[in-house]
Amino acid sequence: MSFSNDGSDYPQQPETRLVTAGRDTEAQKGFVNPPVVHGSTVLYPTADDLHAHRGEYQYGRHGTPTTQALQDVLMALEGPQCAGVGLAPSGLAAISTALLSVLRAGDHLLVCDNVYRPSRNFCNGMLARYGVETTYFDPLIGAGIEALFKQNTRAVLVEAPGSQSFEMPDIPAIAAVAHARGALVIDDNTWATPLYHRSLEQGVDISIQAATKYIGGHSDIMFGTISANAKAWPTLAEGIRLLGVCAGPDDVYLALRGLRTLSVRLAQHFRAGLEMARWLQARPEVARVLHPAIEGDPGHAIWKRDFTGASGLFSIVLKPAPQKAVDALLDTVKLFGMGYSWGGFESLVIPFDCSDYRTATKWAPGGPTLRLHIGLESIDDLRADLDRGFAALKAAM
């Protein structure tokens, strides 16, 4: 069984595409999965082939049967708007590669104030040195972004929702303005993945995944993917080629392996995350839950309109409590490990504070803030773990 690379004969539903795309049984001599091709040199059979750069593969950096299989699955997942997919050694490298490919000296860039902090560091620390000016904007700005456009605004970077504070930008409204002004829209779509947010169908030109998170799904790889529509792909493909960005074969394979089970993992993270968020909403220690899939969240209407699901990542604002009480909670919970990243099978908790880096908006939640990732453990066990944590918090007040 195999399907054409352009996706025209793929089954319609994304869950099925995740399973069937990128498989070429004959080329794989009957095996279900492609080999992990460790390769730099590709040999050309004749001088004529060499001169003509003839052949499916030319050099390891430009692609192997393993990267091709992964790109085919990502293309099939993104849908017909996707003209090409680039692979990068981390999510941050995917973001920096996209920005470097699209921007040039003298350009102006608009960046949502809730983006992943290292994305800001890249804009402020490197793009500034190359003569690109960045202006940050309120995530809730919507069509009001028009007022921030300059003659030289070439791109807008958004993240929906921001992965700490969970404000939900209105991407279609922002994209309509950006396109009218001739700018490209780049979306960090890591939280929802293309399974729950069809960003390329909503006006986004370049959609990025930190595949380190849900695509990998097992906390064992660093990886990034960059999907682009027909308008943005030639620029992006050229940037990738000029920069020499590529990814290691074992990580490419693990990203492909992760994609095969993405739909079932994400469905469980979604369900368990919502259940835990509702339970936390009812806790006396919690002032607010920041989760756009919860009714009453300020981003709920946009989430309902633009997304078909949510991941297992959200935040809570605790009622005012001293640091030592919050630390007592963190030190007591056992199933919620303390660590950066998310999207693996395991639950995580991390304190965060956006107030020291936001510039376009003020972050004043009114209490200590924790970000939770709900993993694949039993929800009963997770609740019991947090129960013990809240008891320790109260005891240390």
Ligand SMILES: *Cc1c(COP(=O)(O)O)cnc(C)c1O
């Ligand atoms: C983790 C993350 C990144 C960066 O991914 P790395 O693979 O860690 O470089 C980018 N954006 C978001 C939203 C993330 O959560």
